[in-house]
Amino acid sequence: MARAKSLKAAREYQHRAVAIQQIWLRDFDNRVDRCTTCHLGVTDLLMKGVAEPLRVHMQTAHTPSAFDQFGCSSCHGGQGPATSTEEAHGTAREAGPPMTPTAYLEAGCGRCHASETVPEAPILSRGRAVIARSGCYACHAVRGQENFRSQAPPLTSLPMKTGGMWLRRWLHGPRAVDPNATMPNFYLSEKETEELSHYLFNQPVPWDLAKRIQSAEEEPTGNVASGKKLFSESRCISCHTVEGKGNGSAPELSKIGSSATRGWLLAFLRDPQAFYPSTKMPRYGFSETESRDVVGYMEDELRDFDAPKEILVPIRVNQTLAENGEKLFRRAGCFACHAEPSGSEEKFGPDLNGIGDKKASSLDFGRRTDLSRTLPSWLAAKIASPRSFARGLRMPSYELNREDTRAVVTALLSLGAQPVPEAYRFAPPTAAALVPGGPVGALIGRYRCLSCHRIGEEGGDISTAPLTFEGSKVQRDWLVDYLVLPYSLRPILEERMPVLRMSREDATELADAFESFYLDPATPQDPFAGRPASDADPGEGQRLYTTLGCRACHILGSSGGYYGPPLTDSGKRLKSGWIYTWLKGPQRWRADVRCPNYGLTDTDALRLTAYLSTLQSVPGSTPAGGAR
Amino acid sequence: MKLRRSSEIGVILLLGVLGCSRKPAVSKPAAAPPPEASYELRLGKALFRHYCQTCHGETAAGDGFNAYNLDPRPKDLSDPIFQKHKSDADLADAVRRGGAGVGLSPLMPPWGHTLSARQIDELILYLRVLAKQAGPRGPASNASS
Numbered sequence: 138m139a140r141a142k143s144l145k146a147a148r149e150y151q152h153r154a155v156a157i158q159q160i161w162l163r164d165f166d167n168r169v170d171r172c173t174t175c176h177l178g179v180t181d182l183l184m185k186g187v188a189e190p191l192r193v194h195m196q197t198a199h200t201p202s203a204f205d206q207f208g209c210s211s212c213h214g215g216q217g218p219a220t221s222t223e224e225a226h227g228t229a230r231e232a233g234p235p236m237t238p239t240a241y242l243e244a245g246c247g248r249c250h251a252s253e254t255v256p257e258a259p260i261l262s263r264g265r266a267v268i269a270r271s272g273c274y275a276c277h278a279v280r281g282q283e284n285f286r287s288q289a290p291p292l293t294s295l296p297m298k299t300g301g302m303w304l305r306r307w308l309h310g311p312r313a314v315d316p317n318a319t320m321p322n323f324y325l326s327e328k329e330t331e332e333l334s335h336y337l338f339n340q341p342v343p344w345d346l347a348k349r350i351q352s353a354e355e356e357p358t359g360n361v362a363s364g365k366k367l368f369s370e371s372r373c374i375s376c377h378t379v380e381g382k383g384n385g386s387a388p389e390l391s392k393i394g395s396s397a398t399r400g401w402l403l404a405f406l407r408d409p410q411a412f413y414p415s416t417k418m419p420r421y422g423f424s425e426t427e428s429r430d431v432v433g434y435m436e437d438e439l440r441d442f443d444a445p446k447e448i449l450v451p452i453r454v455n456q457t458l459a460e461n462g463e464k465l466f467r468r469a470g471c472f473a474c475h476a477e478p479s480g481s482e483e484k485f486g487p488d489l490n491g492i493g494d495k496k497a498s499s500l501d502f503g504r505r506t507d508l509s510r511t512l513p514s515w516l517a518a519k520i521a522s523p524r525s526f527a528r529g530l531r532m533p534s535y536e537l538n539r540e541d542t543r544a545v546v547t548a549l550l551s552l553g554a555q556p557v558p559e560a561y562r563f564a565p566p567t568a569a570a571l572v573p574g575g576p577v578g579a580l581i582g583r584y585r586c587l588s589c590h591r592i593g594e595e596g597g598d599i600s601t602a603p604l605t606f607e608g609s610k611v612q613r614d615w616l617v618d619y620l621v622l623p624y625s626l627r628p629i630l631e632e633r634m635p636v637l638r639m640s641r642e643d644a645t646e647l648a649d650a651f652e653s654f655y656l657d658p659a660t661p662q663d664p665f666a667g668r669p670a671s672d673a674d675p676g677e678g679q680r681l682y683t684t685l686g687c688r689a690c691h692i693l694g695s696s697g698g699y700y701g702p703p704l705t706d707s708g709k710r711l712k713s714g715w716i717y718t719w720l721k722g723p724q725r726w727r728a729d730v731r732c733p734n735y736g737l738t739d740t741d742a743l744r745l746t747a748y749l750s751t752l753q754s755v756p757g758s759t760p761a762g763g764a765r
Numbered sequence: 766m767k768l769r770r771s772s773e774i775g776v777i778l779l780l781g782v783l784g785c786s787r788k789p790a791v792s793k794p795a796a797a798p799p800p801e802a803s804y805e806l807r808l809g810k811a812l813f814r815h816y817c818q819t820c821h822g823e824t825a826a827g828d829g830f831n832a833y834n835l836d837p838r839p840k841d842l843s844d845p846i847f848q849k850h851k852s853d854a855d856l857a858d859a860v861r862r863g864g865a866g867v868g869l870s871p872l873m874p875p876w877g878h879t880l881s882a883r884q885i886d887e888l889i890l891y892l893r894v895l896a897k898q899a900g901p902r903g904p905a906s907n908a909s910s
Binding site: 195196197198240242257259629684685686688689690696697698699700723724729731733734735736 | 801803805807808811815816819820831864865870871872873874876877878879883887
């Protein structure tokens with residue numbers, strides 16, 4: 138039936154007299170798209186599954202509902218005003234830039250959506266994330282990334298950190314040493330590796346760091362069993378990995394005992410921020426003995442059992458080699474990531490602004506006669522094997538897999554020569570990060586809260602809990618206890634809050650700051666104010682808890698699901714105003730929150746709030762989840 | 766049936782109306798690379814993974830991480846007989862109004878206030894891909910990402 142109807146409608150389209158159709162976007166630089174001259178069925182649901190050019194357009198956030206606002210070429214590229222297929226699609230000899238191939242279509246989203254993550258454009262978002270993680274902006278200028286700083290560590294303590302053999306292995310191919318490495322492969326020759334190693338070992342280690350490493354080296358060996366327990370309690374794999382298990386945003390640790398000396402590890406663990414000022418690693422509150430035990434465990438178990446003994450022996454520097462190495466350090470662009478930029482110097486690599494609008498005829502394909510002469514294929518090859526185009530090219534290889542390469546090409550194609558008109562620019566509302574100076578700011582810095590949590594628009598995404606409104610969310614006394622000894626709120630998550638060994642004084646100072654400043658103006662202090670007493674009936678709330686099926690995801694007492702946080706202690710943990718605001722719309726603070734919005738009435742939400750606010754475990758019992 | 770390009774405007778040849786039913790992709794010889802999943806299907810897959818997989822399982826067989834905490838357990842949504850008996854509208858309705866809304870277990874929450882109608886359509890598009898092939902135990906045909 139439906140098929141017959143579709144065929145009939147399609148036939149009608151075919152027999153319709155030819156007439157130029159167009160979409161005129163006055164606010165988009167007077168863009169004119171005549172694509173609908175042939176693509177007649179783009180808004181016609183009967184044209185589902187029909188062959189092009191009549192097929193209905195797929196449903197997206199903008200189509201088919203807002204064709205007259207977005208047109209076609211703003212996403213698809215190509216030549217909107219053209220009136221022949223070849224010219225419009227850009228396949229004709231003299232035509233302008235061609236349409237964006239389907240595989241990279243999300244590049245179109247990125248022209249207007251400038252933020253790093255665009256939820257409905259997963260490939261574009263992934264590409265932007267890969268670019269940031271790979272540090273491309275350290276060498277290439279891109280609008281909006283002027284303040285980018287590479288995460289590459291300063292190399293000042295390297296001569297006391299590792300040995301010549303390890304360094305040579307690393308320089309030869311960082312990803313073979315550590316699968317989490319973000320440093321690319323520079324394809325150094327044996328000679329270049331040697332020269333660079335001598336140069337790096339020729340760096341003077343700053344006096345105070347050298348002293349710390351030296352005295353740590355002389356300390357007795359720690360207790361391995363105790364170190365192992367501490368290592369697991371500290372939840373290092375919330376950022377690092379051990380044999381691939383863990384988050385992977387920080388280095389793999391299964392061979393750390395063979396890549397860094399004991400003195401360096403110990404001194405670093407005690408104060409990572411003194412070594413790498415912009416590191417994401419918090420300064421744990423380990424005692425002298427505890428840090429020794431952790432390093433003892435690393436030396437004993439987290440090492441490369443196949444590595445020769447001399448892997449950590451330093452290089453005896455040959456000055457000639459070191460001088461050649463210094464030249465190489467500049468020529469290869471190592472400084473772009475490993476030295477503090479002064480801000481005024483020119484970027485090492487070419488400017489990438491407008492790369493998405495480059496004409497294929499202006500690209501140098503060099504030796505790559507195998508490629509089709511299009512911008513996307515040039516970019517994909519450039520990323521997959523950057524030095525295959527000509528001799529003497531300097532871009533290193535990031536050894537990306539096919540999916541990441543495709544994602545990066547998509548993100549690059551979104552970098553247009555001109556910004557889109559103001560009316561089309563989309564940036565999500567931003568809230569400034571409220572990180573104060575003074576002692577509170579110093580604590581947030583020391584414990585590196587922002588490495589995992591977000592505050593406003595700043596911070597990492599390892600934790601699912603933003604801290605922007607933490608003061609409106611949790612009770613102060615609970616927060617103090619939690620900071621001192623965090624436990625797993627959501628047992629399903631691999632990345633859990635590390636036990637930072639925070640002192641009670643530090644925890645209290647932080648909790649007080651959250652209580653005073655990190656507040657959501659829309660969350661009521663007392664949600665029951667001015668409401669009838671029946672709205673605060675916990676008995677009715679308990680009934681709702683059962684009928685709504687909350688137990689599917691939440692543990693309460695001894696049963697329930699493992700998806701959301703246990704609610705056994707919700708009366709001790711959460712503030713009632715926040716519970717109420719959450720129940721009225723859990724996606725209010727984070728769009729990807731999985732707790733469904735049940736569309737509760739005010740009364741039902743209040744009753745459920747009343748019930749959840751009464752929940753407290755029996756004093757003396759341990760909270761669900763435990764410390765691990 | 767094949768699609769041919771016409772170069773002149775107006776000489777638009779419609780050579781084939783592709784299947785209107787939502788059948789999963791026909792299995793291809795082993796050598797052929799898996800077909801590229803459409804944009805909608807990719808979004809549907811991402812939504813399924815984000816919201817559904819923990820209970821319903823990666824292949825929708827009802828064996829997710831959290832399934833063992835639920836009584837009744839989630840249904841095997843990849844069952845071809847189940848898939849055959851439920852229209853897209855039935856499935857969308859259950860997603861929108863939840864188990865309680867369609868006379869089943871309240872442990873399946875209603876998503877109508879959280880997901881848009883378009884997102885629910887994408888989700889069901891992906892759910893159809895997860896249908897196990899009827900007949901001898903073939904692996905569920907899966908959308909590649």
